[in-house]
Amino acid sequence: MERFIRSDQYHYIKNQARNLLNGHMTTNDAAVTQALKSLTNDRVLHLFSDLSPQQEQIIAQASDIKDETDAILYFSRLKQYVIPFPKVTESDIQRLFPKVKKLKIPSIPKDEWTELSYLGWNDPGASRKYMITTIDGKLIGLYGHYKPLQQKSICSICHEHEKVGMFTSTVRGLANEETVSRGNYICHDSKKCNENIQSRQHLVSFVKRMKNGQKGPSL
Structure with missing residues (x-):
């Protein structure tokens, strides 16, 4: 089956x-x-x-x-009947984040791919968090500045009370020269966040909200 x-x-x-x-x-x-x-x-x-x-x-x-x-x-x-997250290669990830230099690519154990609604990882050295998910059958990449918080709060993606940080992305405004920053609290631990997700609704809304006005690459 x-x-x-x-x-x-x-x-x-x-x-x-x-x-x-x-x-x-x-x-x-x-x-x-x-x-x-x-x-x-x-x-x-x-x-x-x-x-x-x-x-x-x-x-x-x-x-x-x-x-x-x-x-x-x-x-x-x-x-055994769970659809695994689409396999993404190093080249796929680099194409999703073409402007990022020295991109650190995560290593995900094989048995965890069926647990993922999105692929997410932190780059503490650059104070960034990266995310890849699928929307309408396409791989979408999103990254932004990430600042961990000391206290727990509600994650905008899984809507559970977890250790979070402020994720901020910068997108184009109505005028080409204008930029707008949007921020939300999301889980520090992307693996735990995925385990908490029981509906993709909040994940999709978050990604679309963060990328609104930004012509990000997709695969």
Whole structure:
């Protein structure tokens, strides 16, 4: 069977299954656990508009989780059907950031590519953060000044309370000679941020907002 689950959907399903598992661990009321099972089933299936019977069966198994062993086995099976982030070469990355000199390119372990909604990395020496994601089937690159903060706050991408920094990008204004800086708090740890993403909506909105007015390259 072909892979049919996006990374954000995978993390959403894991979150719902974890909620169900917590319910099993905190109550012995059969009516409560049955209600949680039904709610979990409805929520995970609602993610998809067109599933084959076999695909629906795989997704629906989230509601069968009763203990930690069930969860581990299910997540392992589910991950086989997650669409990995598109493989990007060093040349691809350099084309996405043509104006950046001495670009440091990250090394991502093979097993982490299915966990990514975006590829992100920090360059502390240059006080920059880089991001690559897909929008409308195209790879989009974004980078900006990045200043880590000491306290936690809400990330604009994953909307979770994490260690963040101020990401600032400079784009063209209405006049060619005018520039506008836009800033938002985003996670310092891009891997953790990806694990938190349960919908691509905020990610796509963030990238479009940061690049508005900027004719950035795409692949």
